Amino acid sequence: MDSAVNTRRSSPGAAVTCAAVLVAAPASGQGKTTVAAALARLHVRQGRRVRAFKCGPDFLDPHWLALATGAPVHSLDLWMTGEADCRARLHAAASEADLVIVEGVMGLFDGTPSAAELAEHLGLPVLAVIDAQAMTGTFGALAYGLQNFRPGLPWAGVLANRVASERHADMLKDALRDPGDWLGALPRSADFALPERHLGLVGAAELGDAMVRLDAAADVLAATPLGQRAPGQLPQVRFEPAPTAPVAPLLAGRTIAIARDTAFSFIYPANLEVLEALGARLAFFSPLADEPLPPCDAAWLPGGYPELHAAVLSASDRLRLSLANHVTAGKPIWAECGGMMALFDELATRDDAEPTDVHRLWGVLPGRAVMQKRLAGLGPQQLDLGAHALRGHTFHYSRCETPLAPAARTVGTRGGEALYVHGPVRASYFHAWFASSPEATARLFSAMPLELDSHAAQAPPDAPH
Incomplete structure (x- = not known):
C-alpha cells in the first residue's frame, strides 16, 4: 500500500475531501461500466480503497462495480433516493476511501433527473467515455458538446473507447480543442468485453472469468494518462455531511x-x-x-x-x-x-x-x-x-x-x-x-393489512431511467 492511501477519519459532522469522478457517456453502450470498473480495479490492485456508486436505479452494473471494489455499491438518484441520501452516502464513502467513482446512467443528459444534474448538484467532475470507433474529428465535437452543453458542468476529461490503433488515438486526441482533456484510449477487445442480454449486462457472478476481464481492462487502462494518475492527481471533491433520520425498530424480533x-x-x-x-x-x-x-x-x-x-x-x-x-x-x-x-x-x-x-x-x-x-x-x-x-x-x-x-x-x-x-x-x-x-x-413485511387509501402523491419524473 503506497503513501497516497487515505488515512483520514472524519467525524459524522465534518466535511471531507476525496478524489472523485462521475463516469458518463453520450449514450448507453459506450463502455461506462467497463471504464468505471477498470479504474476501480486498477486502484484496488495498487492497495487503495475505492468506493463506487451507480447513478439511477440499476441492479446489474453494480455487480461489476462491487466485484472491482470489494464493497457494496449503492444507487444515487435525486428523485428515487433523494439528494440528502446521496450526500450522506457519498460523505460516508469519502471519509474512508481514496477514490470515489460514480457510474452514470444512459447518456449524460438523458432522463429526469439526469447524470449531469447529479454531477452539478454534488460537484462531481464528469469523466466522459466516448465510443470512438468509426470517427475522428467528430470525437472532438462530442467531447466539446458534453462539456459545454450545460455551462458550469464539473469536468474531468474524456476517454476514447474501442479505438482501432495508436494512429487512430492520435487523431482523436488532435480533434480536442483542449489537449488537456485527453485521458487516453482503450482498444476494442474481447478480453474485457462485458456480455449483455435483455435486461442489461450479465451479472459478474454468472461468469467464471469476470475478474479476469476486469484485470485485462485494468491492465490496458494502466497505460493511459487516466490510469497513471494517483488519486491526488485526480479531481478533488469536498463532500459535506447530510442529516439522516433515525429508523425506528418496527421489525424488531422478526x-x-x-x-x-x-x-x-x-x-x-x-x-x-x-x-x-x-x-x-x-x-x-x-x-x-x-x-x-x-x-x-x-x-x-x-x-x-x-x-x-x-x-x-x-x-x-x-x-x-x-x-x-x-x-x-x-x-x-x-x-x-x-x-x-x-x-x-x-x-x-x-x-x-x-x-x-x-x-x-x-x-x-x-x-x-x-x-x-x-x-x-x-x-x-x-x-x-x-x-x-x-x-x-x-x-x-x-x-x-x-x-x-x-x-x-x-x-x-x-x-x-x-x-x-x-x-x-x-x-x-x-x-x-x-x-x-x-x-x-x-x-x-407486517401481518397487518396494507393502508391503500393513498394520499395525493408527488408524481415521479416522466422521463424513463
Missing part, C-alpha cells in the same frame, strides 16, 4: 427470509441495511437449490431472472411446499418483479428459435407470467401506503395474465404498476427503494 441466488439477485444493498435498521434478522435461501423457506415471520422474493432458470425452479418442490405452508399460516410475502413471476401458477418463456415453453411454477398466485420481446415497463414509480410513500422503479419484459384485480397501482409511467394482494401476499413489478420510507417498508 425474521425475514430472502431469496438470493443467480435467479433472484436484484437486491439493493441499501434495502438490506434498512431491514436490519428496522430490527429484522435476515435469513437467506436459494430457490435454485430448492432450499425451503428458513424459519421466518415474513419473506421477500426480489427480482431477477426466473425466466432463465424456469425449468429448475419448476422442480423446486420443497420450496413450493414451504411457500404454501407459509401463506396458509398467514405470514406475509413481498414479491418484486421476478419474485412475483415465480409465484404464479405458470411462467411462459419464449425463444426466437423455439415455440413458447410453459413451466409450472409455485402456484401461490393464480395465473401466469408471460415473457415477450418488447419492453413492458420502464421508469420511476411510487407506491403510496397510507401516509407513507415508497419510491422505486420498474423494468420488465413480461406481462401478467391473472384473474386478480389490482388492490392499488403505483404512480408512474404507463399508468403505474399493479399491486396484487392475495391473502398475505403482496406482489408487484415495482422495485422498491426501502430507504425512501422505512415505515412503509415495515408495513410490507
